[in-house]
Every structure is written in structure tokens, then in C-alpha cells.
Amino acid sequence: MASPARITPAERASVAGRIVLAAGGGYGVAALATAFLSLVLPLARAEAVAAATLLSFAVMAGIVVLVFALRTLLRATVAVAGLAGLLGLGLWLAMRGLAP
Amino acid sequence: MKGSFRQSMAWLHTWSGLIVGWVLFAIFVTGTASYYRPDITRWMRPELTRAEPMDAPALGAAAERAVAYLQEHAPQARSWFIALPQPDKPVLDLFWRTRPGEPPRQAMLDPRTGAEAAVRGTRGGDFLYRFHFELHMPPLWGRWIVGICAMIMLVALISGIVTHKRIFADFFTFRRDKAPRRSWLDAHNVTGVLALPFHLMITYTGIMTLALMYMPWGVTTAYRGDNQAFFAEAGLVTTPRPPANRPAALTPVGPIVERALATMPETLERLSVVNPGDANATVVAVFEEPHGLSHQHPQIAFDGVSGETLEILGGGLKPAAKTFTVMTGLHEAHFAGTALRLLFFLCGLMGCAMVATGIVLWSLARLPKANERAFFGLRLVQALNIGSIAGLPAAVAVFFLANRLLPADLAGRAEWEIDAFFGAWIVAALVPLVRPQRRAWCEGLAAVSLLCLAVVAADILTIPGHPLRLTGGGDPLFAWFDAAMLLLAGLFALAARKVLRYEAPRKESQRERSARPEPAASPVSPTRAPVRQTEPTHA
Numbered sequence: 001m002a003s004p005a006r007i008t009p010a011e012r013a014s015v016a017g018r019i020v021l022a023a024g025g026g027y028g029v030a031a032l033a034t035a036f037l038s039l040v041l042p043l044a045r046a047e048a049v050a051a052a053t054l055l056s057f058a059v060m061a062g063i064v065v066l067v068f069a070l071r072t073l074l075r076a077t078v079a080v081a082g083l084a085g086l087l088g089l090g091l092w093l094a095m096r097g098l099a100p
Numbered sequence: 101m102k103g104s105f106r107q108s109m110a111w112l113h114t115w116s117g118l119i120v121g122w123v124l125f126a127i128f129v130t131g132t133a134s135y136y137r138p139d140i141t142r143w144m145r146p147e148l149t150r151a152e153p154m155d156a157p158a159l160g161a162a163a164e165r166a167v168a169y170l171q172e173h174a175p176q177a178r179s180w181f182i183a184l185p186q187p188d189k190p191v192l193d194l195f196w197r198t199r200p201g202e203p204p205r206q207a208m209l210d211p212r213t214g215a216e217a218a219v220r221g222t223r224g225g226d227f228l229y230r231f232h233f234e235l236h237m238p239p240l241w242g243r244w245i246v247g248i249c250a251m252i253m254l255v256a257l258i259s260g261i262v263t264h265k266r267i268f269a270d271f272f273t274f275r276r277d278k279a280p281r282r283s284w285l286d287a288h289n290v291t292g293v294l295a296l297p298f299h300l301m302i303t304y305t306g307i308m309t310l311a312l313m314y315m316p317w318g319v320t321t322a323y324r325g326d327n328q329a330f331f332a333e334a335g336l337v338t339t340p341r342p343p344a345n346r347p348a349a350l351t352p353v354g355p356i357v358e359r360a361l362a363t364m365p366e367t368l369e370r371l372s373v374v375n376p377g378d379a380n381a382t383v384v385a386v387f388e389e390p391h392g393l394s395h396q397h398p399q400i401a402f403d404g405v406s407g408e409t410l411e412i413l414g415g416g417l418k419p420a421a422k423t424f425t426v427m428t429g430l431h432e433a434h435f436a437g438t439a440l441r442l443l444f445f446l447c448g449l450m451g452c453a454m455v456a457t458g459i460v461l462w463s464l465a466r467l468p469k470a471n472e473r474a475f476f477g478l479r480l481v482q483a484l485n486i487g488s489i490a491g492l493p494a495a496v497a498v499f500f501l502a503n504r505l506l507p508a509d510l511a512g513r514a515e516w517e518i519d520a521f522f523g524a525w526i527v528a529a530l531v532p533l534v535r536p537q538r539r540a541w542c543e544g545l546a547a548v549s550l551l552c553l554a555v556v557a558a559d560i561l562t563i564p565g566h567p568l569r570l571t572g573g574g575d576p577l578f579a580w581f582d583a584a585m586l587l588l589a590g591l592f593a594l595a596a597r598k599v600l601r602y603e604a605p606r607k608e609s610q611r612e613r614s615a616r617p618e619p620a621a622s623p624v625s626p627t628r629a630p631v632r633q634t635e636p637t638h639a
Contacts, residue, residue, distance in 0.1 A: 031317045038318030043420065046334035049318040050420035054427070056315040057251065057307050064255050065262075068112045069105050095321065 014073050022067040025080035030060035032087035039094040109259040114462065117256045118481070120249040121459035122488045123235070127246060128455055129492055130232040131302075132448030134225065135433060135441055141224030142188060143581045144503045146563050148219060150575065151190035154211070156361045159184055160354030163371060165214030166192045167353050170376070174198065174205065178343075180373040184357075185211040191219065221513035222503055227521075228496070233310070236518070247307060247314050254303050260292060281464045288457035291450045298447035299454070305431035308424065334421040338401035338411045341380050348379040351407040360385035360400050364414065369397065373404065381405055390415070394422060395429035456489045482537050487529030490544030493592070497551035498524035500585075504558035538599060545596035552589035556582045 037052035063080060070076040133140065142148065154162065166182045174180065174196045183193035192209040208217040227236075234242030292299065312319060312327060323330045331337040353371065361368055366387035374382045381404025386397045398414035417425065429435060433444045463481045468474045474482075502520035506513055528547070532540035559582055560566050567574035568582075 031315065034315050035317040035321040038322045044418065045322055046330060047418050047420040049322050049330055050334060050424050052318045053311050053315055054308065054420065054423055056311065056318075057254070057304065060251065061254050061258055065109075065258055068108050068259075091321070 017073045018067055018076065021073070021076055021080060022064040025067065025077075025084065026060045026063040029063050029080060029083050029087065030056045032084055032091055033059050036087050036091040036094060039091070039097075106262060109262040113256050113259040113263050116252045116259070117455075117458050118462050120252045120256075121455055121462075122484055123245065123249045124253055125452060125455045125459070125488050126235070126492055127232055127249065128448060128452045129496070130228045131306075132445060132452060133496070134229040134232050135436075135445045135448065137225035137229045138188060139225070139577060139581070140228065141226060142577055144222045144224040144500070145219050146565070146578075147217075148190060149565070150187055151185070153187050154185060156358045157354075158211075159361065159368065160357040162192055162211035163353045163357045165211065166194055166209060166371075167350065167373070167376075169207065169209055169214060170194060170196065170373075171350075173207070175377065178375060180376055181370060182373070183370040184368055186367070186369075191217045220503075220508040221510070222517055223514050227499070227518060233306075236522075243310055243313060247310060250303055250307050254300075254307070257296075257299055257303060261296075264289070264293070281461070284457055284461050284464055288454060288461055291454040291457060295447045295450040295454070298444075299451055301430060302448075302451070305427040308427040309431055334424075335413060335417050336396070336421060336425070338382075338384055338399050338413055341374070341382050343375040343378045344380040346379040347377055348381065348405045350376055350381055350404050351383075353383060356383055356385065356402050356407060359409070360387075360402075363400060363409075363412065364398055366390055366398055376404065379405060382410070389429070389434060391435065393429045393435050394425040395432060395434060396425040456485075459485050460489075479537075483532040483540070484529070486532040486537075486540050486544050487525075490541070490548055490592075491525050491528030493548045493588070494528045494544070494551055495521045495525035497548060497555055497585075500555045501551065501558055504555070504562050542596050542599045545592050545599060549589045549592035549596060552585045552592065556585050556589075559585075 034052045034056040037055070038049045041048035041051055043051060063083075066079060067076045070079060162185060163182060167180075170177070170180045170182075177196040177198050179196065181195040183189075183195075185191055190211065192211050194207045194209065195204055197204045208219050209215065210217045223230075230236070233246050235245060236242070237245070307314065312330075316325065316327075319325060319327055319330050323333075328337070328340045332339045350373070353373075357368065357371070364385075364387050366389075368385060369388050370386050372384045372386065374384065383402045383404045385400045385402070387399070389395060389397055394417075396415070396417065398412075400412050401410040402408065403410055433441060436444055459481070463478055463485060466475075466478050468478070499517055499521040502517045506516055506520075510516060528544060532544065535543065559578060560568055563569075563578060565574045565578075567576060567579045
């Protein structure tokens with residue numbers, strides 16, 4: 001790693017942003033994915049919930065790695081927001097389908 | 101991130117590891133000890149000697165005595181939990197909570213008389229077990245903190261794997277005689293990689309044991325947040341019955357126990373009585389898990405007023421629910437026999453070592469040069485390292501010691517033991533702040549060694565039935581426990597000796613610099629071969 005003297009404020013902000021995005025975005029996407037899959041997996045209701053919950057933290061770990069791996073914070077934000085948007089839309093549709 | 105994928109993962113590994121390292125160390129140590137939780141509890145309650153298994157009528161009568169005690173002492177409680185006597189633990193262990201939010205109450209009865217058993221007050225191994233996931237904090241706070249640390253551990257593991265270009269070669273690499281930092285790094289790699297499947301398994305399954313608390317959203321959408329409905333539909337618990345709010349006398353539980361024993365081949369572990377005194381009272385008989393990986397107790401629900409059988413749950417779970425119980429089972433390793441349990445225990449110790457070497461490595465990678473003063477963060481990390489790596493084992497040893505030395509009839513004895521644990525830990529964490537760093541390491545490790553020896557001495561001196569005092573008699577448990585303590589004493593003494601004889605790192609880094617004049621190879625450079633300079637890791 002670079003020695004402490006070479007870290008610029010911009011880099012610090014970028015790291016702080018990634019931490020916030022990884023924690024908040026990672027949990028958010030995992031939560032949306034769990035809620036969405038619990039409703040749409042073609043299994044008995046209890047099985048769908050169990051399967052979705054089993055997967056949830058693997059999803060979150062994947063998002064955290066993604067956030068720290070992408071080249072810029074902007075790209076990472078777009079990727080996470082895009083995923084969250086898609087899952088949110090899916091969840092909304094699935095919930096409308098449940099309560100007509 | 102700047103640089104390659106691997107570099108950003110190295111950065112992530114270093115900092116995520118440091119931030120939660122001390123908490124993770126505590127979780128690993130107490131969790132590893134929890135593989136022997138029943139044995140530790142038994143050791144801490146030496147008054148209880150092994151008994152012959154009881155037959156069905158005797159168990160039924162014992163359960164009746166427990167209910168009589170609870171009807172007198174806890175008539176208002178919403179549920180009673182009655183652990184039935186087992187050969188290892190020949191008492192009735194009662195547990196109830198009067199109102200939500202109030203601390204639970206507990207009592208131990210002699211199963212043959214129904215009187216309170218003469219057992220010293222102690223939390224036993226349960227203290228270490230609960231500390232493992234609640235850190236002795238309010239449960240909600242403790243569980244969230246442990247969960248967040250576990251999640252960061254998962255991220256540190258994944259990024260650590262990515263950081264390893266040569267994960268296979270490193271498996272066989274241990275450069276003992278090279279620079280100290282290099283051997284610390286190798287030790288970190290060996291303990292991390294050797295037990296990697298275990299670490300990944302234990303971290304993910306650990307999160308899964310509390311997954312419905314951390315990730316309730318599936319239940320929120322599919323069950324409107326009703327956990328009990330989900331558990332019942334998945335076949336994990338018997339269907340809950342709400343109170344009818346009409347009083348009715350509880351049916352005698354003796355015949356229920358006898359019928360339960362006649363229905364299931366497994367050992368009957370405990371009874372839960374839900375809504376006692378209500379017309380909708382339910383008695384659930386919970387059995388030991390059958391042989392296998394899955395953590396699922398067979399259960400039979402009885403109507404608490406008529407005594408009719410309501411529901412029998414015994415296996416037959418669907419795949420996802422089964423996976424859930426297998427994950428919990430894997431984490432808790434109830435299925436493991438002696439040898440496999442020892443292997444899990446050793447893997448747990450390797451986890452402790454992986455975390456410990458990791459946090460030490462962070463401070464070694466930032467040692468000041470000869471003419472610099474250590475910056476505040478480094479000194480803080482160094483002191484916290486000693487305070488956890490030597491301090492926590494010292495605190496556990498003091499906890500055991502307090503169990504043997506505190507008077508058996510002391511009021512609030514169980515709390516005194518816990519106070520002794522935290523008192524010792526606080527002292528062990530504060531002393532390194534005012535001692536020179538190497539001295540503090542040496543003293544801390546030596547203190548743990550002496551405390552372990554003191555535990556053995558106190559055990560032999562205070563237990564009249566100790567196998568070393570009776571020729572050819574006594575419970576071998578005490579001998580095994582003391583042997584483990586002696587082994588730990590030896591390990592910590594060895595570590596203290598190593599630190600004492602170890603060349604000062606400052607001198608070492610100077611030597612390294614004079615041997616390798618190029619500036620990039622100064623002590624903040626990568627720790628492996630010079631070829632790796634373009635991709636520094638772990639620093």
C-alpha cells in the first residue's frame with residue numbers, strides 16, 4: 001500500500017463513499033433480493049423464504065466485492081443503484097400480483 | 101479503486117480485518133471453547149456427579165415436581181421451560197420469563213425430591229457460549245454487532261482469497277528463519293488457508309443461525325412478518341396456539357412424559373409449557389436430535405388441558421428448510437463425536453490464530469523506522485493486540501479460577517464469576533498501555549500461563565473427588581480438563597519465551613534495510629519475495 005503521506009482527500013472521500021455504498025447498498029440489494037425471491041421462487045411459500053434467506057448474505061458479499069472492485073465510485077454507485085432499481089421494480093410487481 | 105482488482109482486495113482485506121479483528125478474536129475464542137460447552141459446564145458444577153439414566157415413570161414424576169415448583173413460583177409466566185434430568189446433568193433445570201423485557205429466572209431442582217439442588221451458582225460454559233454471539237451485551241445489540249463482524253469476516257475471507265495469487269504454494273510455505281514479519285505472514289497464511297473450508301463454513305453458517313433476525317425481509321413480504329407462522333409452515337416448530345384467556349387446570353404432565361417417551365426413540369430433552377393455566381395451554385416435548393448433520397429436534401405437542409396429542413414433528417423437512425437446519429447443525433457440531441469434535445476445536449483454534457496473526461501483522465507492517473516515534477494509532481493497536489490476544493485467555497482462566505475459589509454459598513455468585521472475568525480482562529487490557537510493548541507481550545503471555553497452572557492447582561486442591569486424589573476413581577472429566585489447561589499453560593509459556601528471546605523488530609528492520617538498499621524494499625514494502633513489489637499485499 002502507498003504510505004500514508006500519499007493519500008489525498010479525494011481518495012479518502014472515495015474510500016469512505018465505497019464503505020457506505022458497500023454496507024448500505026450491499027444490505028439493500030440483499031434485502032430486496034430476499035424479499036423478491038421469497039415471493040417469486042416457484043416453491044412452497046416456506047421453502048421460497050428459506051431459500052431466499054439462505055442466499056441473502058452471499059448476495060451481500062458479492063455486492064461488497066463488486067463495490068470495491070469497480071474502477072470508480074460512480075460506476076459502483078450506478079451498478080448498485082441499477083440492481084436495486086430492478087429488484088425493487090420486480091418486488092413491486094410481485095407484491096401487486098399478490099394483492100390484486 | 102486505484103490499481104488492480106487484487107490490490108483493491110488486498111486493501112479491503114487489511115482494513116476490514118483490522119477493524120473487527122479484536123471482536124472476531126473474542127468471538128473465535130469463546131466459540132471454540134463452546135464446542136466443549138457441556139463439559140465446561142459440568143466441570144464448573146462439580147457437585148453434580150453422573151447418574152444412571154432414569155426410566156419413564158421416574159422422569160414423569162420428576163416433571164410433575166418441576167411443574168409443582170413452577171406453579172408455586174411462576175404462576176404468571178407465559179411459558180415454562182423444563183430441562184429433564186440426563187445422566188450428564190442429573191437435575192431439573194427450570195427457566196421462565198414472567199413478562200417480556202424482564203430478565204429470565206432460573207432454578208435447579210433435585211429430580212427425586214423437587215427441592216432446590218445444592219449446586220454452586222455459575223453460568224458455566226453457557227456464559228462463554230452466549231458471549232460468543234451476544235458479547236454479554238443486551239441481546240439485540242450484541243447479536244447485531246456480532247453479525248456485522250461476521251459479515252466483515254466473510255468479506256475479509258473472500259478478499260483474502262483473491263489477494264492470494266499463490267494460495268496453493270503458500271500452503272506449503274513457512275519461512276520460520278526469515279524476517280519476523282515474513283514468518284508472521286506465513287503463519288497467517290497457513291492458519292488461514294489450511295482451515296479455509298472451516299472458516300468459510302463457520303462464518304456463513306454463523307450468520308445463518310441468526311439470519312431471520314438480520315434479514316427478515318423474506319418473512320416480512322411472504323408472511324407479513326410473522327416468524328412463528330413461517331417456522332410452523334416450514335415444519336421447524338409445532339403450530340403455535342394463542343391463549344384462550346380462559347383459566348383451566350393443567351393436566352398432569354407425568355403421563356404426557358411417558359407417552360412421549362413411548363412415541364419417539366430419541367432421548368427426551370425438555371418440556372415447554374406454553375400458556376400454563378390457560379384453556380389453550382400446550383405442552384411440547386422436545387427430543388434430542390437424531391444422528392445426522394441437521395439441527396432439528398423432534399417434537400410432540402400435547403394439549404395442556406385434555407392431554408391429547410396435537411402434532412408430531414420428526415424429520416421430513418423440505419430441501420431449503422433442511423438446508424437451514426443443516427447449516428445450524430454444522431455450526432454447532434452437535435453431530436460430532438470425540439475425534440471430529442477435536443478436529444472442529446483445532447480448526448477453531450486455527451481461526452483464533454489466523455485472526456491474532458492478522459492483527460499483529462498489521463502493526464508489524466507499520467513499525468516506525470529507527471528515528472521515528474510510533475504514531476498514536478500504532479501504539480493503540482499494539483496495546484489492543486496484547487489486551488485481546490493475552491487478555492482474553494487470561495480472563496477466561498480467571499473465570500475458571502473464580503469458579504473454584506469463590507465461596508459456594510456467596511450471594512450472586514454467578515455474577516461474581518462474570519465480574520472476575522471482566523475485571524481480569526480490563527486489567528490485562530490497561531497494563532500494556534503503560535508498559536513497553538515487548539515487555540507487555542512477554543508479561544501478558546506469561547500471566548496466562550501462570551493463571552492456567554493456577555486453575556489446575558485450584559481444581560486439584562478444592563475438588564475432593566478429583567481423579568488425582570482418589571487412586572483409580574473420580575470423574576475423568578477433571579483430569580481431561582486439567583490436562584487441557586496444562587497444555588495451554590505450556591503453549592503460552594512457550595510463546596512468552598519466544599517473545600523474550602526475539603530480536604527487537606526495530607533492529608531487524610535496520611538490518612533488512614542495510615541488506616537491501618533500494619528504497620522500495622524498506623520495512624513498508626511487501627513481505628514476500630522482491631518480485632512481488634509491483635503488487636504489494638497485506639500492508
